[in-house]
Amino acid sequence: MGYAVKMFMILAGCAALAGALFASCSYLRKGGDAAGRPGERSSPNFRDGKYLNPVPTIVTGDGTVLDTIWRWISSTEQRTPPVRMEFPNPSLRESLDAEDGLRVAWVGHSSVIIKIDGKIFLTDPMWSERASPVSFMGPARFFNPPFPLEALPPLDGVIISHDHYDHLDRDTVTRLAATGVVFYTPLAVGEILRSWGIPGERVVELDWHEERALGGGHSLIAAPARHFSGRGIGKRDTTQWASWIITSGKHRVYFGGDGGYFAGFADIGARYGPFDLVMLEIGAYGDNWPDIHMGPSNAVKAHLDLKGAVLLPIHWGTFNLAFHSWTEPVEKLIAAADTQGIRLCLPRPGLVVGGDLTVNSRWWKADRKSP
Secondary structure, three states, rough: HHHHHHHHHHHHHHHHHHHHHHHOEEEEEEEOOOOOOOHHHOOOOOEOOOOOOOOOOOOOOOOOOHHHHHHHHHHHOOOOOOEOOOOOOOOOOHHHOOOOOOOEEEEEOEEEEEOOEEOOOOOOOOOOOOEEEEOOOOOEEOHHHHHHHHOOOOEEEEEEEOOOOOOOHHHHHHHOOOOOOOOEEEOOOOHHHOOOOHHHHEEEOOOOOEEEEEOOOEEEEEOOOOOOOOOOOOOOOOOOOOEEEEEEEOOEEEEOOOOOOOOOHHHHHHHOOOOEEEEOOOOOOOOOOOOOOOOHHHHHHHHHHEEEEEEEEEOOOOOOOOOOOOHHHHHHHHHHHHOOOOOOEOOOEEEEEEOOEEEOOOHHHOOOOOO
């Protein structure tokens, strides 16, 4: 291929790739975001103006921007579904109320509704069409949210793993804030929420291994993760990232958020496990960023380290963020989990699952527009 043709194709792919970079690398700043005051609280994980990973971590990996753009436009993986699918669930509240104990609904990407012995939590809420700081470009959803925000039951807390646009969506967060819910965030992420007008008394920031009692025998614990943060030029790692543990008198749940594999999963499992339900990212992995996105095989390894009973995969099947087909993560996960005898929770988006939480709907195999 001639140089001029290749350069033209590279430039043509810049807009599409830029949106994915917005979501995962967050180079642009959206109006109203705050730099935060990360030194405001003393933390052993904060040094020289930056939050640190538990182990040395390479964020960007090898290759250049042009190499990445060229691969983005020239590779042949089917990174999006052939049709826009829909999975409406008009009976969300009734399904959640059907029984006590542990119930869960995967909304899409890293958004999960968790009912644990009478309390209901929502993780990394993302209801917007695009995972981007701007509404007119960036990775678009493969399917609409299964229900509107207004259909959610009263929440006992919204849990945020870190500040990237596909996990901390301003429109979704501010709409949820109107309900009076409390937000739980890693250190310095709360400053972003306060800059959006959310009252400080409804924002709780926790450092790794800090715990907050929630009443009724429930507690929430922030735990280490291996990732990075940043919402704007020069803002890399100025806010913390975390995984989260929800406990009750009867159940324990682990929400991994985003991150690469590290030995700390075994430490978390030994200190806080075993877990009835583990939620780990399996998508948006690639050769250039193995330290910050673990992929399906390492998710299985992490699940075993965490002493998990059931694994619910997150961070896949919703946005085009990496160089793999949109179904590759779940297909590889099923194969890897089968060899280890791991039970999976794979409901269609929006479906509330209870009981032993084990289900495989294979919703991604249905090339249709209705459930």
